[in-house]
Amino acid sequence: MKTAQSILLLLLFMPLTEPAPPTQQDAPIIYEYGTENFQETKFGQDYEDKYLDGENIKEKKAMIIPDEKSFQLQKDETVTQLPTKKESDEMPTCLLCVCLSGSVYCEEVDIDAIPPLPKESAYLYARFNKIKKLTAKDFADMPTLRRLDFTGNLIEDIEDGTFSKLSLLEELILAENQLLKLPVLPPKLTVFNAKYNKIKSRGIKANTFKKLNNLSFLYLDHNALESVPPNLPESLRVIHLQFNNITSITDDTFCKANDTRYIRERIEEIRLEGNPIMLGKHPNSFICLKRLPVGSYF
Structure with a gap:
């Protein structure tokens, strides 16, 4: 009787104590969870590897500490570019002078020769220096120049x-x-100023001004000229020849002796004061002018 009761009790409690086998749904959940942990760990490892391995440590340091190697990182957009050869060639001039929008200002810096100029230069102001000579090499590669001032x-x-x-x-x-003399002048000059020099008449060739069809302002005052330069272009508006050694003029100096109808339309001012000449003795020399030259007539 006791044996039968023991067997009955055992049969009643066996379903409660027997462990349930894992179902098919439990396995993917555990696997997916484990996979996510693995991916997170791998990502963290990759992140550490990227910045902690020897090669990338150098890269990171090169991005932060500026040294010679940092200029070799072509893919790093934050690295300052080295100056080009053109810029470095121009650097001495622009350190000594002031370079601004095509203009170079080299005033009162005691230079004795023309320095290398930026290729795009249009205006050069080299006033009050110690330059003694100008050569063909000085402006050989400077076709953009529009104004030169060597006062x-x-x-x-x-x-x-x-x-x-x-x-x-x-x-x-x-x-x-x-x-003491003038060089060959460029064809498109509108202003030529060589006052306060020691230029004599023999220092100006007969055709120096002849083909300068744009020349409007000519300043040759305070020199040593004995006569008015020949072949002055029709384009001239202002001619300053005061305080030279001009002793005489002719009917062809400003006008045309054989053409009494000729009028020099553009001339606005001729200055001849301070020369050893009595302008009143040469009345036919001004017949083509709208205004008489400034100077002594009596």
Whole structure:
């Protein structure tokens, strides 16, 4: 009887104590959870590897600490680019002078020669320096120049080919130098200023101004001219020849002796004061002018 009761109790409690086998749904859940942990761990490891391995440590340091190697990181957009050869070639001029929007200002810096200029230069102001000579090499590769100002230097000589390639040059100022003669001038000049030099008439060739059809302002005052330069172009509006050594003029100096109807339309001012000449003795020399020259008539 006791044996039968024991067996009955055992049969009743067996379903409660027997462990249930794992179902098919439990396995993917455990596997997916484990996979996510694995991916997170792998991502963290990759992140650490990226910044902690030896090669990338160097890369990271190169991005932070500027040294010679940092300039070799071409893919790093934050690295400052090295100056190009053109910029480095121009650097001495623009450190000594001031370079701004095509203009170069080299005033009162005691240079004795023309420094290398930026290729795009249009205006050069080199006033009050110690330049003694200008050569063809000075502007050989500078076709963009439009104005040159050398006021207050010590220029004694200018090679004939110095300005020959400056096809755009409009203003040339050589005032207050030591010139004895004039070079060949570029064809598009509108202003030429060589006052306060030592230029004599023999230092100006007969055709120096003849083909300058754009020349409007000519300043040759305070020199040593014995006569008015020949073949002055029709385009001239202002001619300053005061305080030279001009002793005489002819009917062909400003007008045309054989053409009484000829009028020099554009002339607005001619200054001849301070010369050893009595303008009143040459009345036919001004017959084509709308205004008489400034000077002594009596």
